Amino acid sequence: MFGNLFGMTHAASDKAQQVAARADGLTKTYGSGDTVVHALRGVSIGFQTGQFTAIMGPSGSGKSTLMHCLAGLDTASEGSVRIGDVELAGLNDKEMTKLRRDRIGFVFQAFNLVPTLTAEENITLPQGIAGRKVDEDWFSTVVDRLGIRDRLAHRPSELSGGQQQRVACARALVGRPDIIFGDEPTGNLDSRSSGEVLDILRAATDEFGQTVVIVTHDPRAAAYADRVVFLADGQFVQELFSPSADDVFEVMKNLDGAGGSTSAGAQ
Numbered sequence: 001m002f003g004n005l006f007g008m009t010h011a012a013s014d015k016a017q018q019v020a021a022r023a024d025g026l027t028k029t030y031g032s033g034d035t036v037v038h039a040l041r042g043v044s045i046g047f048q049t050g051q052f053t054a055i056m057g058p059s060g061s062g063k064s065t066l067m068h069c070l071a072g073l074d075t076a077s078e079g080s081v082r083i084g085d086v087e088l089a090g091l092n093d094k095e096m097t098k099l100r101r102d103r104i105g106f107v108f109q110a111f112n113l114v115p116t117l118t119a120e121e122n123i124t125l126p127q128g129i130a131g132r133k134v135d136e137d138w139f140s141t142v143v144d145r146l147g148i149r150d151r152l153a154h155r156p157s158e159l160s161g162g163q164q165q166r167v168a169c170a171r172a173l174v175g176r177p178d179i180i181f182g183d184e185p186t187g188n189l190d191s192r193s194s195g196e197v198l199d200i201l202r203a204a205t206d207e208f209g210q211t212v213v214i215v216t217h218d219p220r221a222a223a224y225a226d227r228v229v230f231l232a233d234g235q236f237v238q239e240l241f242s243p244s245a246d247d248v249f250e251v252m253k254n255l256d257g258a259g260g261s262t263s264a265g266a267q
């Protein structure tokens with residue numbers, strides 16, 4: 001049902017084998033001297049276009065740092081990060097802003113909604129800033145699928161946490177970006193709302209060839225992904241393809257103190 005609503009003009013298979021985002025030898029160090037923190041220690045990993053990837057790992061393993069560096073919200077200490085063919089280190093501020101605006105969607109808890117705007121205005125704000133027209137059919141599809149139509153005229157303070165998260169999700173989806181990054185996009189949601197958000201992210205990859213990368217602590221959320229990559233102590237240590245929640249849970253259980261390989265291909 002949902003697939004028909006996407007009105008696809010290109011299939012995911014057209015983009016097969018392309019890499020939507022990639023990190024090579026990515027190192028991120030915070031602070032210096034006695035207080036230095038090695039958040040990422042030479043991570044090499046690619047994210048194939050049209051795939052849904054979940055990043056997991058113990059608290060402090062570097063998941064958010066990896067995602068922030070991939071999304072151009074933080075800079076690498078060493079190594080390279082690419083979105084498509086574009087090396088982020090080579091961009092000036094203006095070019096980086098344009099890349100983020102045109103090609104990336106964010107469902108980040110840190111990216112709060114604008115409190116003075118309604119839900120609808122928040123959802124369409126990035127399109128307005130970019131000077132683009134909102135695709136009304138697609139807007140309707142996203143809003144209905146996320147169950148927030150009756151909340152569109154409300155301001156964020158009049159919405160529950162879960163509703164705000166769904167508005168943030170709609171905002172990320174409505175511009176149809178090449179790649180959507182989500183930092184615990186279902187973290188505040190009950191299981192039903194969580195399922196709705198994950199379903200729409202799943203459909204974005206399956207039906208429209210978008211690329212989705214999320215950080216999650218929830219094995220059930222990770223089970224929606226095509227691929228789950230595990231970090232431990234700032235390193236890439238393991239990956240699973242199309243795992244069940246139980247498979248993911250088992251790896252998480254055994255991860256403490258893990259180390260090992262620090263590179264992975266596009267899949």
Ligand SMILES: Nc1ncnc2c1ncn2[C@@H]1O[C@H](COP(=O)(O)OP(=O)(O)OP(=O)(O)O)[C@@H](O)[C@H]1O
Nearest residue numbers: 030031037039057058059060061062063064065066
């Ligand atoms: N701005 C910062 N300044 C100093 N240290 C930081 C900063 N951001 C992250 N860190 C440190 O880097 C390491 C990795 O943090 P990160 O947030 O990427 O981990 P995470 O796997 O996302 O953790 P969690 O699951 O708890 O959210 C942690 O030790 C953290 O304390």
